[in-house]
Amino acid sequence: MYEIVIYTASKKEYASNIMDFTCISNYVDRKFCIDYCEAVNNNQYIKNLNIIMPDLSEILSTGYFYTNTPDNINNFIFVKAWCGVPGNTALTDILPLLFTLSCVKDVRSILKLHNIYY
Numbered sequence: 001m002y003e004i005v006i007y008t009a010s011k012k013e014y015a016s017n018i019m020d021f022t023c024i025s026n027y028v029d030r031k032f033c034i035d036y037c038e039a040v041n042n043n044q045y046i047k048n049l050n051i052i053m054p055d056l057s058e059i060l061s062t063g064y065f066y067t068n069t070p071d072n073i074n075n076f077i078f079v080k081a082w083c084g085v086p087g088n089t090a091l092t093d094i095l096p097l098l099f100t101l102s103c104v105k106d107v108r109s110i111l112k113l114h115n116i117y118y
Contacts, residue, residue, distance in 0.1 A: 002102075003029045003030070004027055004028050004029055005028070005029060005030045005031070005032065005052050006019065006028050006030075006031045006032070007031075007032040007036070007047050007049070007052065007061070008031075008032070008033055008034070009033075009034050009037050009045040009047065009068055010033060010034060011033060011034055012031075012033040012034070012035070015031060015033050016031075019031070030052070032047075032051065032052070036048070036051055037068075044067065044068075045068065046068060046069070046070065046071075047061070047068050047069050047072075048071075049061060049069060049071075049072045049075060056072060056075055056108065057105060057106035057107065057108060058106075058107060059072075059075050059107070060075050060076070060077055060101060060107050060111065061075050061076045061077070062076070062077045062078075062079050062091075062094065063076070063077075063078070063079065064078065064079055064080060064081045066078060073115065074108040074111050074112045074115070075107065075108060075111060076111065076115065077094055077097065077111065077114070078115070079091060079093070079094055080093075097110075097114065
């Protein structure tokens with residue numbers, strides 16, 4: 001069983017609009033926005049994955065900007081920027097990796113190796 005959590009450095013209103021536009025709101029269990037990020041220099045925001053679940057062995061983060069989770073790089077899956085245009089497969093391209101991760105006890109053991117290539 002999976003829990004889908006959206007954690008973004010965007011404002012809540014923006015994230016909600018995107019979720020509504022893409023029709024994923026019904027699939028999302030929890031949502032964390034910029035209010036849950038730590039602001040650092042140059043308007044950069046750091047996400048603390050521990051607020052989702054203290055045991056990070058079952059947490060993965062996706063995005064095209066890994067510096068938002070510098071303390072949890074082994075929980076990160078790089079994806080190309082997704083802009084919602086037809087033919088953009090950035091999110092579906094990671095499905096084989098997600099299926100693999102569903103079979104392991106600690107996602108970091110696989111993501112650590114996967115991230116070597118990105």
